[in-house]
Amino acid sequence: MMDDFFFSLLLAGISVGAVYALIALGLNLTFWTTKTMNFGQGSLMMLCAMLTVFLSSQGLAMALAVIGSLLVVAAFGVFIERWTVRPALQASGGSMGWVVSTLGFGIFLQGVAAKYFGSQAVAFPDVVFTAQDFVTVFGQYVSLQYLVVLAVAVALILALELFVRKTVWGQAVHAVSLDPELALVQGIPVRLLVLGSFMLSSALAGVAGVLIAQIGGTVDPAFGFDLVLLGFVAAVLGGMGSSMGALAGGLLVGILSKLVGGYVSTAAEHGIAFALLMLALALRPQGLFGRPEVSKA
Amino acid sequence: MAEPLLSIDNLRAGWGEAMVLDGISLTLAEGQALALLGRNGAGKTTLIAALMGVARHRAGVIRLGGTALERLPSERRAALGLGWVPQERNVFRSLTVEENLTAVARPGRWDLAAVYALFPRLRERRANLGGALSGGEQQMLALARALMLNPRLLLLDEPLEGLAPVIVEDLLAAIRRLVRDEGMAAIIVEQHAHQVLPIADHAVILDRGSIIHRGAAPALLAQPDLLSRHLGLQHH
Numbered sequence: 001m002m003d004d005f006f007f008s009l010l011l012a013g014i015s016v017g018a019v020y021a022l023i024a025l026g027l028n029l030t031f032w033t034t035k036t037m038n039f040g041q042g043s044l045m046m047l048c049a050m051l052t053v054f055l056s057s058q059g060l061a062m063a064l065a066v067i068g069s070l071l072v073v074a075a076f077g078v079f080i081e082r083w084t085v086r087p088a089l090q091a092s093g094g095s096m097g098w099v100v101s102t103l104g105f106g107i108f109l110q111g112v113a114a115k116y117f118g119s120q121a122v123a124f125p126d127v128v129f130t131a132q133d134f135v136t137v138f139g140q141y142v143s144l145q146y147l148v149v150l151a152v153a154v155a156l157i158l159a160l161e162l163f164v165r166k167t168v169w170g171q172a173v174h175a176v177s178l179d180p181e182l183a184l185v186q187g188i189p190v191r192l193l194v195l196g197s198f199m200l201s202s203a204l205a206g207v208a209g210v211l212i213a214q215i216g217g218t219v220d221p222a223f224g225f226d227l228v229l230l231g232f233v234a235a236v237l238g239g240m241g242s243s244m245g246a247l248a249g250g251l252l253v254g255i256l257s258k259l260v261g262g263y264v265s266t267a268a269e270h271g272i273a274f275a276l277l278m279l280a281l282a283l284r285p286q287g288l289f290g291r292p293e294v295s296k297a
Numbered sequence: 298m299a300e301p302l303l304s305i306d307n308l309r310a311g312w313g314e315a316m317v318l319d320g321i322s323l324t325l326a327e328g329q330a331l332a333l334l335g336r337n338g339a340g341k342t343t344l345i346a347a348l349m350g351v352a353r354h355r356a357g358v359i360r361l362g363g364t365a366l367e368r369l370p371s372e373r374r375a376a377l378g379l380g381w382v383p384q385e386r387n388v389f390r391s392l393t394v395e396e397n398l399t400a401v402a403r404p405g406r407w408d409l410a411a412v413y414a415l416f417p418r419l420r421e422r423r424a425n426l427g428g429a430l431s432g433g434e435q436q437m438l439a440l441a442r443a444l445m446l447n448p449r450l451l452l453l454d455e456p457l458e459g460l461a462p463v464i465v466e467d468l469l470a471a472i473r474r475l476v477r478d479e480g481m482a483a484i485i486v487e488q489h490a491h492q493v494l495p496i497a498d499h500a501v502i503l504d505r506g507s508i509i510h511r512g513a514a515p516a517l518l519a520q521p522d523l524l525s526r527h528l529g530l531q532h533h
Contacts, residue, residue: 171392171400178389185349185383186401187375187446 017254023231239290405447
């Protein structure tokens with residue numbers, strides 16, 4: 001008989017890990033098309049969850065509230081690409097300005113949310129199941145909310161992986177990630193793919209936000225800020241740009257941080273992820289599923 | 298007279314602040330092949346890059362089938378029918394041969410079966426990564442990929458440069474078939490006039506950004522003194 005406490009930590013780790021994987025996937029998406037990442041993702045997670053709370057409090061059906069919030073967040077993706085990433089990439093001199101501009105836009109969103117929604121945590125409504133719904137697996141109570149979170153995250157990751165591997169659009173994205181100039185002169189609509197990647201990446205952040213709010217039960221304006229960093233750790237651990245790596249990295253970060261949180265201290269929960277990051281960078285910088293950079297010869 | 302496929306009028310273009318092309322004008326009809334000759338640094342590659350929208354456009358008009366190109370981004374020009382085979386770095390190294398082809402494909406008579414029939418070697422290597430191909434195979438792949446766009450005009454930038462003689466023969470045969478038998482319009486940049494003139498209809502010699510000779514390709518081939526004066530020593 002497995003230890004109950006261990007099992008519940010493991011399950012919680014897998015669920016939040018799947019959400020970290022979604023965040024990592026969102027970071028990967030824009031990394032493919034532009035070699036940039038939207039570090040404002042955390043605030044988009046928050047915004048999507050907050051908007052869902054707001055819309056459902058206005059009497060909108062839960063499903064519509066979620067879909068509406070996702071659309072708003074996807075539109076923010078367009079704005080972020082156009083006004084924080086593109087100018088930074090076009091600026092002469094350093095090309096790393098996007099790190100600060102995307103993060104800065106996230107902080108701005110956080111401030112706006114604090115002003116209009118207040119800085120207190122608000123309760124997040126139940127989307128499908130309540131925290132009291134559970135099934136029994138191997139004699140263990142398994143929260144249905146956790147299972148939904150896990151199922152949605154894994155389904156999205158698989159769908160994206162299929163899209164990238166099996167469709168012509170996926171090949172075009174791959175081509176853009178390898179050589180954007182060559183892709184452009186071969187008639188691949190690079191601008192459209194870049195825009196699409198930012199919209200989809202933002203929508204993924206939105207999904208991740210709703211899922212994690214569902215597990216945690218509350219949202220506040222600062223929510224999401226740590227999470228995007230954990231998603232980043234997951235992406236690097238798994239290998240930047242690899243979808244399977246994002247999933248593996250996310251699960252690893254999720255499980256390890258929950259175990260450390262449970263057996264050592266919840267204060268160490270997030271710290272352990274960064275210790276893992278440093279260890280990984282030292283031992284295997286290309287990540288679990290990454291391939292070392294192909295030489296340009 | 299019918300609208301030419303390509304017409305360039307008083308094109309001035311270059312890189313950054315540097316002006317390379319100083320008022321180029323030429324036209325090309327459907328189904329015709331133009332040999333673009335000149336010494337190193339004459340502006341041949343810049344002219345191709347200006348057609349594709351990669352070099353900096355300063356003045357002049359470029360029309361493809363009547364559509365003005367000079368304000369359009371590169372991917373629109375490719376979509377409108379310019380099939381560019383760049384001189385170097387011209388395959389996606391970590392896509393397979395087949396993915397290189399399908400990632401850019403546009404509907405038309407040039408599909409996978411047609412380009413594999415032209416280059417059987419590519420069919421054999423279709424599951425290999427682009428970066429694993431030899432130089433000659435990469436050149437074949439770049440040409441095949443340009444065909445997958447179903448272009449109205451092929452732009453070949455020194456397609457034979459640096460390749461082994463046996464590969465040069467294969468590639469030249471394929472280009473000859475395209476322009477002579479299939480009626481594909483093309484601009485072929487070459488240093489070595491004797492290789493390209495026999496398969497071209499027209500020839501233009503560039504020097505320091507201007508056209509210093511234009512005429513029929515066979516006529517130029519018959520004037521070795523003119524060739525050696527404008528292009529220097531020719532290898533035979």
